[in-house]
Amino acid sequence: MPYSTFCPNYTTARNRFRTSALALGCRLEAYSIEQTGPDGEDLTIDVAILRNPNSQKIVVVSSGLHGVEGFFGSAVQCALLEESLGSWNQSQDTTLLLLHALNPYGFAWCRRWNEENIDLNRNFLLPDEEYRGSPAKYGDLNVFFNPTSPPSRFEPFVAKAIATILRYGITSLTATLPVGQHDFPQGLFFGGSGSSKTYQILDANLSRWIGNATDVLHIDFHTGLGKKASYKLFIDDPPESESTQWLSEKFGADFVEAYQTRKVTYTFRGGLGSWCKARFPQCNYKFLTAEFGTYPIIDVVEALRAENRAHFFSPPNHPSKDWTRQRLMEVFAPADEDWRDAVVSQGLDLVERAIAVL
Ligand SMILES: [Zn+2]
Numbered sequence: 225m226p227y228s229t230f231c232p233n234y235t236t237a238r239n240r241f242r243t244s245a246l247a248l249g250c251r252l253e254a255y256s257i258e259q260t261g262p263d264g265e266d267l268t269i270d271v272a273i274l275r276n277p278n279s280q281k282i283v284v285v286s287s288g289l290h291g292v293e294g295f296f297g298s299a300v301q302c303a304l305l306e307e308s309l310g311s312w313n314q315s316q317d318t319t320l321l322l323l324h325a326l327n328p329y330g331f332a333w334c335r336r337w338n339e340e341n342i343d344l345n346r347n348f349l350l351p352d353e354e355y356r357g358s359p360a361k362y363g364d365l366n367v368f369f370n371p372t373s374p375p376s377r378f379e380p381f382v383a384k385a386i387a388t389i390l391r392y393g394i395t396s397l398t399a400t401l402p403v404g405q406h407d408f409p410q411g412l413f414f415g416g417s418g419s420s421k422t423y424q425i426l427d428a429n430l431s432r433w434i435g436n437a438t439d440v441l442h443i444d445f446h447t448g449l450g451k452k453a454s455y456k457l458f459i460d461d462p463p464e465s466e467s468t469q470w471l472s473e474k475f476g477a478d479f480v481e482a483y484q485t486r487k488v489t490y491t492f493r494g495g496l497g498s499w500c501k502a503r504f505p506q507c508n509y510k511f512l513t514a515e516f517g518t519y520p521i522i523d524v525v526e527a528l529r530a531e532n533r534a535h536f537f538s539p540p541n542h543p544s545k546d547w548t549r550q551r552l553m554e555v556f557a558p559a560d561e562d563w564r565d566a567v568v569s570q571g572l573d574l575v576e577r578a579i580a581v582l
Contacts, residue, residue, distance in 0.1 A: 258421070288326050296567060300572060346415035460495065
């Protein structure tokens with residue numbers, strides 16, 4: 225079944241989300257991040273709520289925490305509003321909360337990072353954590369990951385990556401890059417030097433949206449990690465915990481993966497999931513980071529590195545501004561129709577299952 229809910233840009237996606245949500249009778253809210261998009265448009269996080277006043281269960285579906293990955297998350301949310309929820313009614317036992325474009329700047333400008341170059345999934349530090357520090361090896365690897373010159377299409381990236389791996393070891397790379405860092409504001413995976421606008425908006429409003437719910441099941445949609453057109457549900461609960469067992473039972477043990485037991489192990493701070501769970505200790509808050517695969521990880525890292533260089537070091541109108549953006553778009557939202565159909569369909573199934581099992 226073909227899905228046409230992938231939008232060509234942030235503004236179209238935002239309008240489509242709001243129109244579909246209104247048609248279904250959702251309550252809508254919008255929060256400006258006080259930035260503008262390529263056409264001067266205001267950038268907002270949009271929120272749609274289908275509330276059941278008698279329910280203490282909430283399914284939360286969020287998109288675009290990583291900007292450009294929002295093309296996919298938004299497509300699932302729009303398909304959900306337009307195709308799956310037609311039969312939704314007040315007798316339904318659940319409230320549905322949709323958070324659209326958590327990083328509207330990255331979505332609008334085709335970046336993974338936000339307006340301050342922050343990786344928002346490294347910015348949600350817990351109250352006792354500080355916005356400082358980096359993995360020990362980040363300084364060594366900074367020269368390779370964050371060159372201070374415009375990118376070239378002809379750079380032998382793979383050869384350089386192999387040389388870097390041989391020099392420092394694959395483990396030092398996988399245990400460094402995705403962990404996040406607070407010392408290189410123009411570098412990849414920067415966690416910020418303070419709380420982001422998105423953090424502040426969620427901090428101010430999430431408790432009102434959650435209300436007096438006792439059970440929350442939150443799916444946060446991402447792309448760029450894993451096997452093409454398939455997905456994994458990452459959780460940061462301990463592998464033997466009751467919630468891990470429950471999630472594995474309901475969503476399939478083959479799909480649910482605890483961060484601690486990943487083949488490539490790393491622990492990171494500032495994840496949205498751990499923050500949400502800590503913020504609502506009175507709730508049974510379950511959080512799934514749904515990662516949908518696109519391209520091999522080496523292609524994804526190459527695209528991120530090139531786009532970041534062009535963003536900071538290419539002069540205005542330099543051709544690298546365009547090709548790096550297009551490449552980033554392709555690795556996080558492939559144009560291939562079969563991929564798009566498959567992932568939106570899987571995403572819809574996931575949300576429908578979440579509503580059914582909660
Ligand atoms: Zn992501």
